[in-house]
Amino acid sequence: MLRFIFLLALCASTVTRTMGSHGDATAPERMTRNGLPGTATHMGKRGELRVAYLGGSITAAEGWRPLTTTFLRELLPDSAITEIAAGVPGTGSDLGVCRLGADVLRHRPDLLFVEFAVNDANTAPADIERTMEGIVRQTWRANPATDICFVYTVSTPGWPDVQAGNYPASVRAMETVAAHYGIPTVQLGFEVARRVADKGMLFKGTAQDGDRAFSVDGVHPTPAGHRVYADVLRRALPEFLKTTASRPPLPPSLRADNWEHAEQRVLSREMFRGEWKAVPLDDENLRGATKALLPPTWRADKAGDAIEFDFTGTHLGLLGIAAPDSGWFTVTVDGNAPVTDTFFDAYVTPTFCRARKWFYPQPLPPGKHRVRVELSDRAVDKAAIKQAAGKTLADPELYAQQRLALSALLLIDTAP
Structure with missing residues (x-):
């Protein structure tokens, strides 16, 4: 069809x-x-x-x-x-x-x-x-x-x-x-x-x-x-522009699981557990980011600092900052086994940081979910990530910090 x-x-x-x-x-x-x-x-x-x-x-x-x-x-x-x-x-x-x-x-x-x-x-x-x-x-x-x-x-x-x-x-x-x-x-x-x-x-x-x-x-x-x-x-x-006829009515969905109900939700203070600080736009770890479109960004620098929130939907994501100071973070949904990842990648340099999205690796059942995102105490091997892409870590001291900077939640609900 x-x-x-x-x-x-x-x-x-x-x-x-x-x-x-x-x-x-x-x-x-x-x-x-x-x-x-x-x-x-x-x-x-x-x-x-x-x-x-x-x-x-x-x-x-x-x-x-x-x-x-x-x-x-x-x-x-x-x-x-x-x-x-x-x-x-x-x-x-x-x-x-x-x-x-x-x-x-x-x-x-x-x-x-x-x-x-x-x-x-x-x-x-x-x-x-x-x-x-x-x-x-x-x-x-x-x-x-x-x-x-x-x-x-x-x-x-x-x-x-x-x-x-x-x-x-x-x-x-x-x-x-x-x-x-x-x-x-x-x-x-x-x-x-x-x-x-x-x-x-x-x-x-x-x-x-x-x-x-x-x-x-x-x-x-x-x-x-x-x-x-x-x-x-x-x-x-x-x-x-030669077509002036009015647009036909909106047809039925092509895919029932389309992302019509997707949103970018900013962080709020009641989510914070531990010491989170607002990141100013002139921060050195925002160099290269598209600041005009960057939501208010918050950073944790102590392992165990976290955000907790509830949402209703089927897919979960984060918008964070890939920068020299990016560390590991863990995401736990509804008390299930935590998923660990980092925003750091081989493209990061002291003068090139950017917003990166991250999505939970599998869909969630429809309904309400409880989420915890926490800064890990593990250190990212940034030199290894660079080396795997054929690049070198020019000055390891500039990459030594292990922090977590978050800008927004990415929330999607595909349930009927």
Whole structure:
């Protein structure tokens, strides 16, 4: 049935196709589907248009996002366009659906771009469908008139598929959701592949290659790479705005276990057990974090310090800080065996810290749960974590502390 819906949408949509390596027509660059009817009503009218961008570091960068906002101002000169920047580096749609309310929906967007194809590259398709559907349903529950557009960027893992004119696995999962809800989508990577095939651009170059380099790391576009992305959107958006018919009613869920009811809940003092201290935004262990979107952060530095709380739901997560001082923490749910983990990873340096999500490894039975999160007395072997990734711990003294910094709870309820 889902395949039929997808094929029907494919036939009914305005598409632009890319060419595979053998000249055969393959996946479309864009799918108009139901377009952007709410935004189209602003054509020739005065008023405010609030445009939100939810994604990872590619969206957080001063690249395709502000370039697209500039183009929208050209396209809709009578509208006062407000940009809502909600990109957080290194995060996927699982955190995105949890922080959607706090970072996007409270600003009442009229148009929402969603960019998670790169950071969801290693995520199971079923999980992507759950979280992306959650973003759609949560958005339209808040305001059915909000337009949504999925934007697909490209990085090294998905590059072979894009070069061949195909969608990477993460994009195929997102297309399942988009087809079900009539959401327009655009694959920005096909234009990159075309320019690389024409020898006009290098997918992964160096700083010395200048505007010929799409990226220098195979992930993050250079300014020239971002301009390519923006050029594709300049082609797509006018087509999406031709659809002025009202959006059909919200269809039944694609997946009964989607994450529509996901939230990011800030910590409160009554949760604290032991000595927790507020972390100021200029703290050295927040260097590199996206502070504009970081909830109030609290830190414990004594083993045994904990937070305790109750929640009703089926999935549990934490938003914490990956920093040189990150230690082990244990999570105990309903008195069951504790689960131990750390926010520290090989990417952490004294000048690069960031918010990281962590999810309890298995779903919970529907209903109310009691949770304890505690700083462990074990020391993280940070040198070993670095070494496993081919990196070295330059100055061990800078990593000696073993603390726990938490910013929010990630709570999801998929029960009927």
